[in-house]
Amino acid sequence: xxxxxxxxxxxxxxxxxxxxxxxxxxxxxxxxxxxxxxxxxxxxxxxxxxxxxxxxxxxxxxxxxxxxxxxxxxxxxxxxxxxxxxxxxxxxxxxxxxxxxxxxxxxxxxxxxxxxxxxxxxxxxxxxxxxxxxxxxxxxxxxxxxxxxxxxxxxxxxxxxxxxxxxxxxxxxxxxxxxxxxxxxxxxxxxxxxxxxxxxxxxxxxxxxxxxxxxxxxxxxxxxxxxxxxxxxxxxxxxxxxxxxxxxx
Amino acid sequence: xxxxxxxxxxxxxxxxxxxxxxxxxxxxxxxxxxxxxxxxxxxxxxxxxxxxxxxxxxxxxxxxxxxxxxxxxxxxxxxxxxxxxxxxxxxxxxxxxxxxxxxxxxxxxxxxxxxxxxxxxxxxxxxxxxxxxxxxxxxxxxxxxxxxxxxxxxxxxxxxxxxxxxxxxxxxxxxxxxxxxxxxxxxxxxxxxxxxxxxxxxxxxxxxxxxxxxxxxxxxxxxxxxxxxxxxxxxxxxxxxxxxxxxxxxxxxxxxxxxxxxxxxxxxxxxxxxxxxxxxxxxxxxxxxxxxxxxxxxxxxxxxxxxxxxx
Numbered sequence: 005x006x007x008x009x010x011x012x013x014x015x016x017x018x019x020x021x022x023x024x025x026x027x028x029x030x031x032x033x034x035x036x037x038x039x040x041x042x043x044x045x046x047x048x049x050x051x052x053x054x055x056x057x058x059x060x061x062x063x064x065x066x067x068x069x070x071x072x073x074x075x076x077x078x079x080x081x082x083x084x085x086x087x088x089x090x091x092x093x094x095x096x097x098x099x100x101x102x103x104x105x106x107x108x109x110x111x112x113x114x115x116x117x118x119x120x121x122x123x124x125x126x127x128x129x130x131x132x133x134x135x136x137x138x139x140x141x142x143x144x145x146x147x148x149x150x151x152x153x154x155x156x157x158x159x160x161x162x163x164x165x166x167x168x169x170x171x172x173x174x175x176x177x178x179x180x181x182x183x184x185x186x187x188x189x190x191x192x193x194x195x196x197x198x199x200x201x202x203x204x205x206x207x208x209x210x211x212x213x214x215x216x217x218x219x220x221x222x223x224x225x226x227x228x229x230x231x232x233x234x235x236x237x238x239x240x241x242x243x244x245x246x247x248x249x250x251x252x253x
Numbered sequence: 254x255x256x257x258x259x260x261x262x263x264x265x266x267x268x269x270x271x272x273x274x275x276x277x278x279x280x281x282x283x284x285x286x287x288x289x290x291x292x293x294x295x296x297x298x299x300x301x302x303x304x305x306x307x308x309x310x311x312x313x314x315x316x317x318x319x320x321x322x323x324x325x326x327x328x329x330x331x332x333x334x335x336x337x338x339x340x341x342x343x344x345x346x347x348x349x350x351x352x353x354x355x356x357x358x359x360x361x362x363x364x365x366x367x368x369x370x371x372x373x374x375x376x377x378x379x380x381x382x383x384x385x386x387x388x389x390x391x392x393x394x395x396x397x398x399x400x401x402x403x404x405x406x407x408x409x410x411x412x413x414x415x416x417x418x419x420x421x422x423x424x425x426x427x428x429x430x431x432x433x434x435x436x437x438x439x440x441x442x443x444x445x446x447x448x449x450x451x452x453x454x455x456x457x458x459x460x461x462x463x464x465x466x467x468x469x470x471x472x473x474x475x476x477x478x479x480x481x482x483x484x485x486x487x488x489x490x491x492x493x494x495x496x497x498x499x500x501x502x503x504x505x506x507x508x509x510x511x512x513x514x515x516x517x518x519x520x521x522x523x524x525x526x527x528x529x530x531x532x533x534x535x536x537x538x539x540x541x542x543x544x545x546x547x548x549x550x551x552x553x554x555x556x557x558x559x560x561x562x563x564x
Contacts, residue, residue, distance in 0.1 A: 020516060021381035030385055042498075097362050098353065124497065126380050128365045130353035133323065137354035142428045143323050145350050148491070158432065162491050163346040164445070164500070165263075166436035170322070173428040182481070182498055183491055218393035219362035222375065225386050230523065233544040235535075239557040242529065242547050250527045250544065252449070252506040253473060253562075 005059045005115035005174075007050040009084065010105065011043040011066045013075040014125040021125075027223040029095075030125070039075045042120025044082075044187040045180040049150060050118050051083045052185065058152045061085045063112060067104050069093055073203060080198035081190035087203040090211060098126075100215035102134035107211050109139055114175065116157075121146050121179040132179035142172035145179040254283030254338040254373060257311075259330060261321075261347055262289065262297045267304070269446045270343035272407035275306055277400040278341055279408065280370040284308045286337075287415070290318035290329055302415040305408040310415050315422035320431035321347045327354035328423040334359060337395060338373070344399040344501075345445075352399045361393035368404035382497040382520035402445060403503035403524060437492055439477075441467075444493070447476035449506045450525070452495055453488070454480040454518075456511020456532065456551055460488040465555040466510060472562045478502065478522075480512045496521035511551045514539025531555075 015021055016036040024031050039047075050062045064079035066072040067090045076087035090104050109117065122129035136143035144150075144159035148167065151158040160169045162181040190198070208215060236242045246253045256278045261268040271287070278285045286309040289298045298312035311333060317325040330351070334340060340355060342348035344366045356363035368386070369377035375390045376398065444450065451473070453466045463477070470477045478500070479493040495502055497520040507525035512518060514530070514537055522528070523542050530543035533550045540546040547554060 015381070017517070021384040023385050030381060099357060099360075099362050102357060122498070124382065127382065127497065128353075128363070129349050130356070130363045130365060133350065133353035134357035134363070136323075137327060137357040143350075143354070144429075145323070146346060161346075163434070164492065165443075166434065166490070166492050168320075168434040169432040171430050171432050181491070182485070182494075217362055219364065219389055219391050222388040222390050224380070225388070227379070227383055227386050227523075230528075230542050230544075233528070233540075233542075233546060235540070235546045235548060239547065239549075239554055239561055242545055243558065243561040245545055246506070246527070246529070250506070252527050 006061045006063060006112060007053060007059045008108065008112060008114040008117045009046050009050045009062060009064045009079065010117070010119040010131070011047065011064050011075050011079050012040040012123045013037050013066065013068050013072045014040045014123055017041055017124055023224050023226050027225060029221065029224050037071070039078050040120050040123045042122060042180050045182070045184050046118040046120050047079045047082050047084060048185045048187040049180060053152065063088065063114070065090070065105065065108055067092065067096065067101055076203055077198050078190060080201045081195040082188055083194065086201055089203065089205045090208055091205055092208040096215055097217040097219055098128045098130035098134055100217060101131050102138055103213045103215065104208070104211060105131070105135045106138045107213050116175060117141065117177045119177065119179050121181055132177050136177040142174070142176040144170060144172050144176055146181040147178050148181050148183045150178060150184070254281065255336060256281060256283050256285050256339040256341060257334065257337040258285065258287050258341045259326065259348065259351065260287045260289045260301050261343055261345060262291060262294065265296050267297060267300050267410065269407060270345050270402045272304065272410060273402035273405045274341050274343045274400045275304055275408045276405035277367065277370060278339070279306050280405065281339055281373055283338065286311055288313070288330065288333070290326060292316050292319040298417050300410070302417050303411050303413050305412045307413045307415045310417045311420045312417050313420045313422055317422055317425035322426070322429055322431060323350040323354055324426035324429055325423070326351045327358060328426070330355050331358045332423050333420055334395065339396045339398060341398050341400055344401050348399055352397060356397035359395055359397065361395055361397055362391065364389060364391060364396060364398045366399050366401045368401050382516050383523065384516060401501060403501055437490055441470055442474065442476045444476040444478055445500050445502055447504055449473045449475035450478050450502050450504045451475045451508040451510065452478035452480065452512060453483055453510050454512030455482040455486060457483060457488055463489060465559070469555065469559050469562065472559065480518045509539050510555065512539055513537045514542065
């Protein structure tokens with residue numbers, strides 16, 4: 005089986021997002037960018053499945069600017085076998101991303117696609133579900149455990165009230181939740197090796213996929229600020245304020 | 254305009270989240286239809302008909318909908334989607350599982366997690382863990398939307414008198430099946446709809462120490478939450494997690510104990526009405542969003558707080 009993994013280059017999770025002065029979006033020039041944390045979990049899961057003998061090849065796919073090659077190299081340094089970049093300077097909506105993934109799925113015929121459940125930039129949480137809907141591959145989102153059982157997967161999912169297990173037939177699209185695994189760090193020799201692994205770059209236009217979107221961003225604003233609070237001296241004062249000032253207990 | 258909402262229910266009752274979604278639908282304006290899909294869910298359909306503002310309930314009873322499987326629910330929604338200008342879902346684990354499929358099958362963009370309705374085609378949604386608010390406008394023929402439930406005050410679950418119509422089931426997908434679930438049992442209110450939430454962070458040092466939080470929660474009838482750090486450290490299960498990658502809460506009172514206040518955590522609670530922070534590090538970022546801050550060792554403060562609540 006071949007596993008296809010999606011990796012997105014996003015603002016590093018430790019960097020605070022700043023809204024651009026013209027309100028057109030977030031300032032991304034000269035800030036640290038990294039692989040979306042959920043995608044690191046996705047790469048790790050694919051590698052573990054390969055190491056357990058369930059897969060022969062792990063392919064990482066990114067869609068974005070030319071710098072996304074760095075993100076793909078990170079995946080290759082973790083242990084993935086080869087990379088594909090579909091290059092675009094546009095910020096594409098999840099629907100367009102899912103269509104481009106479908107295009108690659110049709111060429112590569114993976115037995116499994118593993119995606120992060122959400123990217124920490126647009127927080128959409130849509131692409132895996134859309135890819136499943138568009139391809140007919142089974143859907144197993146928010147996975148905290150994936151077990152291969154012949155041509156089926158038993159997937160434990162994080163739901164609001166606890167955990168749920170579903171059984172899906174391969175090929176399937178998995179989206180990763182936080183507790184699925186703890187991603188490995190790429191070791192220096194592997195980082196060097198990753199530079200020699202194959203990385204194919206395709207222009208969006210060459211895929212023939214319609215990436216137009218009905219959704220446009222009108223503007224981006226700072227969230228409302230909370231007014232500064234007070235520091236109380238002790239527990240008694242806190243309880244008094246909550247009872248008599250805020251009246252919340 | 255005509256709005257379709259996928260109602261959520263469990264154990265024969267409508268989930269509170271659905272009442273928030275109806276509120277968002279009212280903000281958009283138009284006739285509101287509620288789809289109740291389930292097995293032996295007639296009582297749910299009847300309850301749905303009483304929800305304030307609902308004009309019509311569409312009831313589909315079939316084994317395919319017993320377990321909220323995304324493939325089956327999305328196929329059903331799409332089968333009746335014709336004619337609706339908006340299709341709304343709660344941004345819950347169940348709603349997020351289905352909404353993007355419906356959008357993709359209708360070949361339109363999904364609009365995740367809206368917190369405000371500007372007009373029938375323009376919505377506000379948080380991005381970057383709530384560090385920015387995007388105003389987005391949809392030109393699609395049908396707007397497929399996920400609603401952040403904490404951003405809309407629930408409508409009343411009574412006062413309505415909608416008619417109930419039966420709709421036909423769509424053949425179940427044979428590639429997926431439900432195996433089982435392990436739901437956490439708690440006497441406490443549900444995290445996302447509780448009036449008061451008390452959360453513990455890495456500062457709690459162990460899962461055992463959450464007993465101190467539980468004790469106070471019991472006295473305040475509060476739900477118990479946690480930061481991602483506390484979940485990652487294995488103190489408490491993931492369903493306790495409040496934050497960008499967990500649950501979003503906006504209670505009347507949020508008490509953060511031993512939580513430093515990483516932006517990912519703030520994303521899940523900063524819309525709470527009153528925020529209390531208890532932390533021994535006075536530099537902790539949580540104090541910047543707190544209405545009341547107490548710089549103290551939580552192992553002293555929690556027992557004291559518990560005692561003070563008895564008085």
